[in-house]
Amino acid sequence: MALLELSAGLALLASVLSALQSLSVEYGLDNGSFLEDREPALTAAVLSIVVSVVVFWALLFARGTSLAGVEALQLAPFALAGLANPAAFRLLYFRSIDRIGARVSAAVVSANPAVAAMLALPLLGEPFTVLTGVGLLCIVGGGALLQLSGTGAGESGDLISEELGAMTPKDLVLPLAAMALLGCSFVLVKIGLNAYSKPLVATAVGQTTALVAFVALFGVSSDSRRRVRIRDRTALLAFVLAGVFVAGNWLAWFSALQFGTVVTVVPLSNVYPLVIVALSYGLARRLPKSPRVLAGITAIVAGATLMQLS
Numbered sequence: 001m002a003l004l005e006l007s008a009g010l011a012l013l014a015s016v017l018s019a020l021q022s023l024s025v026e027y028g029l030d031n032g033s034f035l036e037d038r039e040p041a042l043t044a045a046v047l048s049i050v051v052s053v054v055v056f057w058a059l060l061f062a063r064g065t066s067l068a069g070v071e072a073l074q075l076a077p078f079a080l081a082g083l084a085n086p087a088a089f090r091l092l093y094f095r096s097i098d099r100i101g102a103r104v105s106a107a108v109v110s111a112n113p114a115v116a117a118m119l120a121l122p123l124l125g126e127p128f129t130v131l132t133g134v135g136l137l138c139i140v141g142g143g144a145l146l147q148l149s150g151t152g153a154g155e156s157g158d159l160i161s162e163e164l165g166a167m168t169p170k171d172l173v174l175p176l177a178a179m180a181l182l183g184c185s186f187v188l189v190k191i192g193l194n195a196y197s198k199p200l201v202a203t204a205v206g207q208t209t210a211l212v213a214f215v216a217l218f219g220v221s222s223d224s225r226r227r228v229r230i231r232d233r234t235a236l237l238a239f240v241l242a243g244v245f246v247a248g249n250w251l252a253w254f255s256a257l258q259f260g261t262v263v264t265v266v267p268l269s270n271v272y273p274l275v276i277v278a279l280s281y282g283l284a285r286r287l288p289k290s291p292r293v294l295a296g297i298t299a300i301v302a303g304a305t306l307m308q309l310s
Contacts, residue, residue, distance in 0.1 A: 006259050006260070007256045007257075007259040007260020007261070007265055008256075008260065008265075008268055010252045010253075010255050010256035010259065010260075010265075011252070011253070011256040011260070011265040011266075011267075011268035011269040012268050012269075012271075013248075013252040013256075014249050014250075014252035014253040014256060014268075014269045014272075015268060015269055015270070015271045015272040015275050016272075016275055017245045017246070017248045017249040017252060018245070018246070018249045018269075018272040018275075019106075019272045019273075019275035019276040019279060020241075020242075020245045020279075021048070021242045021245040021246045021249065022097060022102040022105070022106055022242075022272075022276055023102055023276060023279060023280070024238045024239070024241045024242040024245060025041075025044050025048075025094050025097055025102070025238065025239065025242045026097050026098075026101065026102040027238050028040065028044060028234065028235040028236075028237075028238030028239050028242070029041065029044070029094075029097065029098045029235070031234050031235070031238075032230065032232040032234050032235025032238070033232045033234075033235075034230055034232065034235070035230075037226060037227065038226075038227055038228075038229065038230050039227040039228065040098070040230055040235055040239075041091060041094040041095040041097075041098050042091060042224070042227055042228050043228050043229075043230050043235070043236075043239060044090075044094045044235075044238075044239040044242060045086070045087075045090040045091040045094055045214075046211075046214050046228060047236070047239040047240055047242075047243055048086070048090060048239060048240075048242045048243035048246055049086055049087070049090065049207060049210050049211050049214065049243070050211060050243065051240060051243025051244055051246075051247055052086070052207045052243055052246060052247045052250070053204070053207045053208050053211050055244075055247040055251075056200065056203055056204040056207055056247065056250075057204055057208075059200065059251070060200060060201065060204055063200075065198075065200070065201065067201070070196065070201075074192070074195050074196040075192070075196070075201075075202075075205050076192075077188045077189065077191045077192030077195075078188075078189060078192045078201075078202040078203075078205040078206045078209070079205055079206065079209040080188055080209075081184075081185040081186075081188035081189045081192070081202075081206050082185075082205065082206030082207060082208070082209030082210045082213075083209060083210065083213055084181040084182070084184050084185040084188070085181055085182050085185035085186075085206070085210075086206070086207060086210045086246075087209070087210035087213045087214065088181050089178050089181045089182050089185065090210075092174050092175075092177050092178040092181065093105060093109060093174075093175070093178040095174050096108075096109075096174035096175040096178060099171055099174060100163060100167055100171050100174075100175070101163045102276055102280070103159075103160050103163065103273070103276055103277055103280055104146070104160065104163055104164060104167070104175070105174075105175045105178075106272065106273040106276050107142075107146060107273045107296070107297045107300055108143075108172065108175035108176060108178075108179055109175055109178050109179045109182060110270065110272070110273045110300055110301060110304050111139045111142075111143070111179055111300050111303070111304055112179045112180075112182040112183040112186070112304070113135070113183065113186075113303075113304045113307040113308050114135075114136055114139050114183070114303070114304070114307060115179060115180050115182070115183025115184065116183040116184075116186045116187050116307075117132055117135075117136070117307050118183075119183065119184065119187045120187055120190070123187060123191070124187070124190060124191070131306045131307070131309055132306070132307055134303075134306055135302075135303040135304065135305070135306030135307035136303065136307065137303070138299045138300070138302050138303025138306065139299070139300050139303035139304065139307075140303075141296075141299050141303075142295075142296040142297065142298070142299030142300035142301075142302075142303060143296070143300065144296075145292045145293075145295055145296030145299065146164060146292075146293065146296040146297070146300075147164075148292055158288060158289040158290040158293060159280060159281060159284055159286055159288075160277065160280075160288075160290065160293045161289070161290045161293055164293075185206075189202055189206070199254060200254060203250055203254075253265070253269055256268075256269065266305055266308045266309055267305045267309075270301050270304050270305045270308070271301055273297050273300070273301055274297060274298065274301060277293075277294070277297060
């Protein structure tokens with residue numbers, strides 16, 4: 001019982017930290033002062049990855065993890081996954097937060113298990129179960145509810161409905177692309193773990209590959225070097241905190257799986273969009289006024305959970 005309670009607490013902690021990451025980035029983007037030719041979302045992505053690289057390699061060093069005997073081919077799937085997530089994913093996700101806010105962005109991105117499941121069918125030979133089908137229907141239904149919530153945003157006075165009402169179809173390109181990349185990266189990690197089952201090493205390799213990709217980009221592109229430079233202390237602190245939160249999220253998630261079961265951990269670690277919603281309403285000192293918004297986000301979270309449990 002004690003282990004079950006510990007794993008549940010760690011899984012919830014992972015959700016809270018994931019939510020805090022998104023809100024920290026949003027705070028930095030909204031409250032920082034930037035020149036017109038700067039791209040703070042790029043800065044946020046790079047800084048969060050730097051923090052993650054430091055945390056994970058420090059943890060591996062502290063544990064005395066050895067990479068002796070590991071072949072480059074075994075680490076290749078993790079490196080490739082790192083280019084998708086966190087490199088491209090965080091940049092697109094943070095740009096989405098800058099454009100449409102953390103609440104809608106997180107709700108869309110949380111549907112990534114649908115992409116992973118569809119890819120896992122042909123690539124990994126995983127079965128399409130009843131849970132997979134029900135989860136997919138929940139995600140589609142949740143998305144439809146959010147779309148309907150946006151149509152009457154002007155009358156509801158609801159925080160998220162107002163954000164949905166101000167969106168255009170073009171605004172969904174960023175979170176949908178981020179969602180697709182995240183789902184693809186999970187499949188690549190799964191392929192890699194089938195041959196080399198050390199998730200902490202896998203994560204460190206992926207994060208490091210992402211950092212190397214950004215360093216290479218800055219090495220060949222003076223425009224990128226200029227756009228990533230910001231001096232606003234509020235934004236820089238918020239972006240560094242986001243990196244700390246996302247590293248803590250991974251550590252809490254791994255620890256939760258170590259002490260508990262997938263059935264316990266996955267549902268609780270998937271509720272971060274609801275945590276973002278709760279914190280957002282609390283910080284704005286407003287109450288939810290749209291049942292369809294809450295039902296839509298809950299349906300997406302439930303669907304994602306069912307697909308991961310299938």
